[in-house]
Amino acid sequence: MKLRRRGPGDQEASPRPTANAGTELVVAAALAGAALAAVAFVVVYIVSADTQLLGLSLGLALGCLAVAAILAGQRLVPQEHVVEERPQFGDVSEQQQLELELVEPASGISRRKMLLGVGSLAGAAVGVAAVVPLASLGPSPGDEIGSSPWRRGLAVVDEQGRQLGPEDVPIGALVTGFPAGADPRELGSPVVLVRLPQNQLQLPTDRADWAPQGIVAYSKICTHAGCAISLYRYPLYRPTSPGPALVCPCHYSTFDPTRAGKRIFGPAGRSLPQLPLAIDQAGKLVAGGPFSGPVGPAWWGVRRT
Amino acid sequence: MIRKAVRFIDERTGSASFLGKALRYVFPDHWSFLLGEIALYSFVILVITGVFLTLFFEPSLAQTTYHGSYAPLEGQHVSKAYASAVRLSFDVKAGLLMRQTHHWAALVFVAAIVVHLMRVFFTGGFRKPRDLNYYIGLTMLTLALVEGFAGYSLADDLLSGMGLAIAYAVALAIPLVGAPLAFLIWGGQFPGSSDFLSRFYIAHVLILPIAIGVLISVHLLLIALPKHTQFRGAGRTEHNVIGTPMWPGYALRAGGLFLATAGVLFALGGLVQINPIWQTGPFEPWLGTNGVQPDWYMGWLIGALRLMPGFEPHVFGYTIFPNPFFGGILLPSIVFGLLYLWPTIERRKTGDHHAHHLLDRPRDNPWRTATGAAVFSFIALIFLAAASDRIFVSFGIPYTGQVWFFRIAVFVVPVIVYRLTKLICEELRDSDAHPLRGSATREVKRQQGGGFTA
Secondary structure: OOEEEEOOEEEEOOOOOOOOHHHHHHHHHHHHHHHHHHHHHHHHHHHOOOHHHHHHHHHHHHHHHHHHHHHHHHHHOOOOOEEEEOOOOOOHHHHHHHHHHHHHHHHHOOOHHHHHHHHHHHHHHHHHHHHHHHHHHOOOOOOOOOOOOOOOOOEEEOOOOOEOOHHHOOEOOOEEEEEOOOOOOOOOOOEEEEEOOHHHOOOOHHHHHHOHHHEEEEEOEOOOOOOEOOEEEOOOOOOOOOOOEEEOOOOOOEEEHHHOOEEEEOOOOOOOOEEOEEEOOOOOEEEOOOOOOOOOOOOOOOEOO | OHHHHHHHHHHHHOOHHHHHHHHOOEEOOOHHHHHHHHHHHHHHHHHHHHHHHHOOOOOOOOEEEOOOOOHHHOOOEEEHHHHHHHHHHHOOOOHHHHHHHHHHHHHHHHHHHHHHHHHHHHOOOOOOOOHHHHHHHHHHHHHHHHHHHHHHHOOOEHHHHHHHHHHHHHHHOOOOOHHHHHHHHHOOOOOOOOOHHHHHHHHHHHHHHHHHHHHHHHHHHHHHOOOOOEEOOOOOOOOEEEEEEHHHHHHHHHHHHHHHHHHHHHHHHHHOOOOOHHHHOEOOOOOOOOOOOOOHHHHHHHHHHHHOOOOOOEEOOEEOOOOHHHHHHHHHHHHHHHHHHHHHHHHHHHOOOOOOOEEOOHHHOHHHHHHHHHHHHHHHHHHHHOOHHHHHHHHOOOHHHHHHHHHHHHHHHHHHHHHHHHHHHHHHHHHOOEOOOEOOOOOOEEOOOOOEEO
16 A cells, blocks of 8 residues: 655545546536526515425535535545544653643742632632522512402403403313403413303312302313413213213313313413402403412412312 | 735744644544534534524513514503514514524524534544543533423423423522522512513523534534544554545535535524424413423423422421422433443443543443433433324323333333343454445455465
């Protein structure tokens, strides 16, 4: 094997590729194709700006360029196979030299430990001071987290602010309600309303009067990861179908509306908070009190009921 | 002209000798060394298309009324972010091309990083002296996941809002500090203060891209200093590197790969629809829809959140570990922790503290390959579980049955995969056969009276 010295490494004598007129033509054709496709891109942009044609022409232009470059790299230029020495790291004497350079200047200082200690303290304190302004980013969770604007007597309204009555919640439908006058975007605001046959309801005795005409209301925000409960399984063919269920579309936590929002499947760890309902003198739906528990996804220390 | 340019540069920087050496930098040839390059090129496309998008996108949650050429949304109250993203898609020439190419490039970016990581893992490319660079690569993967998530969360469509709701719940689930931390990030309880979106925007277009860009530079430097790794082969030793020099062969081929990557991404961006935000509509906390899926690299986390049974440890009626902690915090911490610790674990187990420049074939280290394959199968199953609702829709396999299957399979399958991989690797190592092509060698014997038999 003939070796000749060149640059930093050794190199085998490189067989220069036999002048290949055919390949040169193909590369030229690819380059011409790229130019053509690029012009097509500009024309499409000016004439119609059709997204598909834009993507196709630009993709073609770049693809043709790629073909030209790769062909040229593999067929037209000399194919070199080079052996290069690899630098070896970790020369011990150099390391010792560096170590000495770093440590040497401190040898004249007598109270090194004291200075190091105070220095670390100063560094830590300044570091903390630099980070503290980050607290401006947000309030402390305080009472806001898990709270809700629902109070006894607050009217249940729809997205347009129209007060809902029992007639708006037919059996088998999932209706979304909001507290009148409150911010609908607050996690504690939206509730799901469903009507169930009275004989199916199995609410705990202390919630017996929370479901006028069989209408129950639960927080619409899943207690697992905070998505909106927007699926309602209402079986048409009892008794072969499983019972009614409120389902979150994110991770399919499944809650039983007949049993106070108890989780029956999926990853949620808490029941859905229930909102007591009542019917006011005008025959419309109002809240009978606040939610049965904190609303929304869980955090360290959240009350479970 | 070349002479003039060379003289101009050298007389002002004195770098002719250095540049000459750089042109002779040797790249060993193997297709698997190109995976990281695809990630790099996708990043370049992300920056180019991303800059275009910033010229039109308005990161504001302030309400506005949509007027534009997408008729179904006409007159609807939406956020300025959503309105500008829809306007960018329909009323800016080439806007949709850029937006879709940006999204496709993000998917390819993360995919290329993951496959590159697997190449480095299974060939032992993470060993000293490249362990440092391996940590940098893992950090870039972490940043890329956050960057990608932040990106598709900006449009304020229903999909991004649902994703952010989950992200908020996961942040909230961190023990002890979760709630204050989530309140800092969102500026209050979800859906957060009006500042929230501009914060995510700055993270997406400034902080994270700069961090990734800096780490890419360091990553490349730390490749070049000890020079590339190479597979075993004729003449290849720990002390040399054999391959194609940068100029001209490798530069042309690498440039070709960049152009090919860009071409595929723009063709995808033009021809294959991705994230049609006008179909899902604007987000409100009380809205949700079935069947939406996150970007692929979030799939394993969604799968983990879905598979976790509804278990929430509590004392005296107060929750300690909210459920999303297990799938959203604990699982990724364990997986990334294991990846970061792997070079140390392997050093401890083998007692090998030497530098390695020759790569292993996966079979050369059956234990490492089997462990990697087992962990991969674990994550792949969790990833599949994220699609179980779609599997139900497409094939009618009951959802609850699938969840139970996956809950068991994620623990059983990796054990089988570990055993099987180890067996195959040992077999291959001992027979030295190629898994697809069979053995390439034949025994040649010299006969007593001269001559050879094969």
